[in-house]
Amino acid sequence: MACHEYGDPGLRRLRSPAEDAEALGRVLRDGAIGGYDVRTLVNQPAHVVNQALDDFFADRSPDDLLLVHFSCHGVKDEDGRLHFATPDTRLGRLDSTSVSADLVNRLMGRSRSRRIVLFLDCCYAGAFARGMVPRGGTALPLREQLAGRGRAVITASSAMEYAFEGGDEPSETSPSPGPSVFTGALVAGLESGEADRDQDGWVTLDELYDHLYESVRAVTRHQTPGKWAFGVQGGLRLARRGRPVATPAPLPPELADAIGHPLAGIRAAAAQELGRLLAGRHAGRALAARLALQGLAEDDSRTVSAAAAALLAAHGGQEEQLTAPADPA
Known part of the structure; x- marks a missing residue:
């Protein structure tokens, strides 16, 4: 009115x-x-x-x-x-x-x-x-x-x-x-x-x-x-949200630490957790997960890089933009 x-x-x-x-x-x-x-x-x-x-x-x-x-x-x-x-x-x-x-x-x-x-x-x-x-x-x-x-x-x-x-x-x-x-x-x-x-x-x-x-x-x-x-x-x-998320939301501190861990097995486990966030409903964390996986896709460990690349491929590749998901209701 x-x-x-x-x-x-x-x-x-x-x-x-x-x-x-x-x-x-x-x-x-x-x-x-x-x-x-x-x-x-x-x-x-x-x-x-x-x-x-x-x-x-x-x-x-x-x-x-x-x-x-x-x-x-x-x-x-x-x-x-x-x-x-x-x-x-x-x-x-x-x-x-x-x-x-x-x-x-x-x-x-x-x-x-x-x-x-x-x-x-x-x-x-x-x-x-x-x-x-x-x-x-x-x-x-x-x-x-x-x-x-x-x-x-x-x-x-x-x-x-x-x-x-x-x-x-x-x-x-x-x-x-x-x-x-x-x-x-x-x-x-x-x-x-x-x-x-x-x-x-x-x-x-x-x-x-x-x-x-x-x-x-x-x-x-x-x-x-x-x-x-x-x-x-x-x-x-x-x-x-009317426009794609452009700024990644912070990742949990434990996950951020695991991404940079010296042991490849822990980095590989971190990649799997990032894949879960990438498929989740929080667009900011999904963007952060995508960026982190892009980094892990270049990892020195073939196991880690292959896991990260597979997760990115399963969720639209490396350049997908993120907007609000559909309302579950």
């Missing part, structure tokens, strides 16, 4: 939401990365967004992975309840003219899915700083409003900070402002594969948050992404 046009004079027009929606939707649809079924709502009135959310969360299975992304102004009412602003939002009539966090929370709670991730690219304290438009409101008890089992919430900023738009004002040479700081980092992390921190070929919830935190803080120290997870079991995979 993205909104940059507002009828209420108290809500300043934003530049990035439409770009946020287009860029994130493109990456999530990409079969090599997300393969998600994406629906985008841009500048739609509150009742349309509310109904779309209701339909989205209904009739789901427990194993369905659901992602929701808001890029808009965030405002709160007199009781401190968060609302997401739409073009028809009236600041004096938030209950009837906005998308309330209470509604989103109730819909998530009713859904049978136990894997729901909510991204909020809006802020809770308004300010303007150097060409970046803040996204409205003041502090709110997000944890209390969006708690529940099997859900995760990642916010663009803390409760007392701004969520900034990216780039400068559009011009003749640069007609598009580009995504916001937060969503721009989200898209870049998925598209480049940089969010795959352990290089196993998958981007998990925790990895994505770590990437967002570092990327956003590198742009502005006045914005700190937050994360809350409620009942999320294990490392929740959100996407595949």
Whole structure:
């Protein structure tokens, strides 16, 4: 859900939401990365967004992975309840003219899915700083409003900070402002594969948050992404690595020692363990194993070199590039 046009004079027009929606939707649809079924709502009135959310969360299975992304102004009412602003939002009539966090929370709670991730690219304290438009409101008890089992919430900023738009004002040479700081980092992390921190070929919830935190803080120290997870079991995979792993992951120290051991028998045993890693599901370790086997293929011992060469041949030769394996589910 993205909104940059507002009828209420108290809500300043934003530049990035439409770009946020287009860029994130493109990456999530990409079969090599997300393969998600994406629906985008841009500048739609509150009742349309509310109904779309209701339909989205209904009739789901427990194993369905659901992602929701808001890029808009965030405002709160007199009781401190968060609302997401739409073009028809009236600041004096938030209950009837906005998308309330209470509604989103109730819909998530009713859904049978136990894997729901909510991204909020809006802020809770308004300010303007150097060409970046803040996204409205003041502090709110997000944890209390969006708690529940099997859900995760990642916010663009803390409760007392701004969520900034990216780039400068559009011009003749640069007609598009580009995504916001937060969503721009989200898209870049998925598209480049940089969010795959352990290089196993998958981007998990925790990895994505770590990437967002570092990327956003590198742009502005006045914005700190937050994360809350409620009942999320294990490392929740959100996407595949979009590009081949280019940096090998470290091998276990014992295996690294065995590769350089003076006894050929131990090096030959190391080759067999490298073959197991090469066939495994961790892309970074598989790349490291391939590189190590390439070295052992030149070993002085014919037994070691023959074993290494055979393992490389069994797994696509010496130059195969590695991307995320297919999801076993």
